[in-house]
Amino acid sequence: MTASLHDVVSLRDVVVEYATGSTIVRAVDGVSLSVQPGASLAVVGRSGSGKSSLVAAMGLMREPSSGSVWLGGEEVPSGSRERARLRAQNIGMVFQSFHLEPHLTARENCLMSWYWGAADVGRRRAVEQAEEVLGLVGLRSLAGRKVAAMSGGERQRVAIARALFSRPALLIADEPTGNLDEENSERVAQILFGLPREADCAVVVVTHDPSVARGADDIVKLSRGRVTLHGVDQPSDEVSS
């Protein structure tokens, strides 16, 4: 498998290992895959199969023990400063917990990366940008509401909007519906898998929920750190196992 110039992200023989005391846990064991622009990918697998570790390497949050990560056709160098810069420009991340500041409004939460100095624009432009991304998740009208006064589903949508603030080429969501009920899960999944169309952004979603995974263009299943199934044409019970 080669990394095409057009791939948003691709992994080549990525290995992620953790040293716990005297033993070394190999969480990701030589995975290669790539995500095309405008594509969506679901990552499924048992608990402990290495899904979070895989997307952490993909999102440049962990440096692989071996193998390489390519962004937009260029290999990601090692060195935390350069990786942080690439991450800020190209990748948005969403987690199971929303990690929002409850006393701030939805808009202010979306401005977080601007506050931290990642976006080199004036405040007025930044506020416009925040409202645009809130529009993408259908929350433009709630931009001025404090997160503390929002439902779980709304909060996760604010978190997605925040991840989109810098208009990344890739959005990675690790168990984004883990804290949500069925109805809100559906809505969030719908928004996430609509992003390639709406925001020109490739999407990778880690999920336990087969009904969420079904929304993706492509599915990979991990077990013990290896890809065991690839593609959507697989029985849903295998996906959910």
Added chain:
Amino acid sequence: MSSVVRLVVLLARRSPLRPLSLVILTAIATVVFVLVSDLSRVSQEGLDQAIVAENGVYGSFVVTLDSGLGLTAGAESALVGQAARAVGVEQRGYFEDMPSTRSECPPFQAVGDQVLRLLWDAPGKPTALPFGSVDGVDTQWCIGGQTIPDSALFYPSDSQRGLYQDRLYLAVAYREVILLATQGPVRRGYFVVSRSDATNPDDIARAVQARVAPFAELMGLDPAGAVQVARSSRDAQLVRAASSGIAIVYNVIRWGVLLLAGIALLSFQLVATRQRAWFYGLARALGTGGPRIVLALVVEVVGIVTIGATVAFILLVLASAQIESFASQAFQVKARPLAAANLGTTAVGLAVIAVAAGLLPTIGVLRRDPLEVLEAPRD
């Protein structure tokens, strides 16, 4: 840069409980620090002044000149005064010890020979002493057929002895009575007061000797032998030592208060950064570099300490009139809590606290694996 400051301000405004508590804590600690610093200063100075104000009963040194020089009290006093000024100390009055005498009234055996002392602020100006206070003298003083009334005598009580020593003082009016009834020279000693423990008695002696030399030559005396400088009263030195002991206690209190405030501030920040680990983890996930995160934490603490110190300063300015009147009524001292030296020390202490409480929590924040906190379930 400025957007990080905005974020810190925004968060403090939206959840003000912690920053506000820490501002109040800092303000209280600052007020206590400033007040105790001043208390330490006035207690030290007040005692020094009290000691010095007793016109030489405690002087740091006593200068005595050989009576063979044939100088009058006025001449001696002027000479010692010049010499003292030349070495940066102050001459404050003198004593005259009468020749040793014995009371002629019974039961004189019990008292024995005694030296009566006179105190002068300056030649011709006797020191005001509480004459008539003679508790503990159980004999009449009779000499040359005359009785000296109690109203012309002063015998220090136990509490006065620190300053006046265990001596009997005589009013100047009876000086001639004693001199007529006794033989022998009057011994004069000049009190020389130094505010510095570093003053060397030999320096004073040399300065006086230089001025005495012409007279000594005239009388055929060795100037070195004609001048003696001795450290004065040990009691007063004990008082001074006690006062520096008090100053140490005050120092322990004020730096202790500041240290406790610093520890409290640091603990609050450590707990807060631990509880809000996700916040800093998220900042890292958003691509924020370590220096900016350090900046945010330091700006927060520096802001808290600055506001707290400003609040304290305003409180002290508003209350300064009351503080001064209270201090002068209760302790007869002039309080100056807002003196520049006080504020300078306070500012340095607060700056150390702010930097420590701002920087130490960043170690934990930067060391923590951001993913560990971000993946952990929270909401």
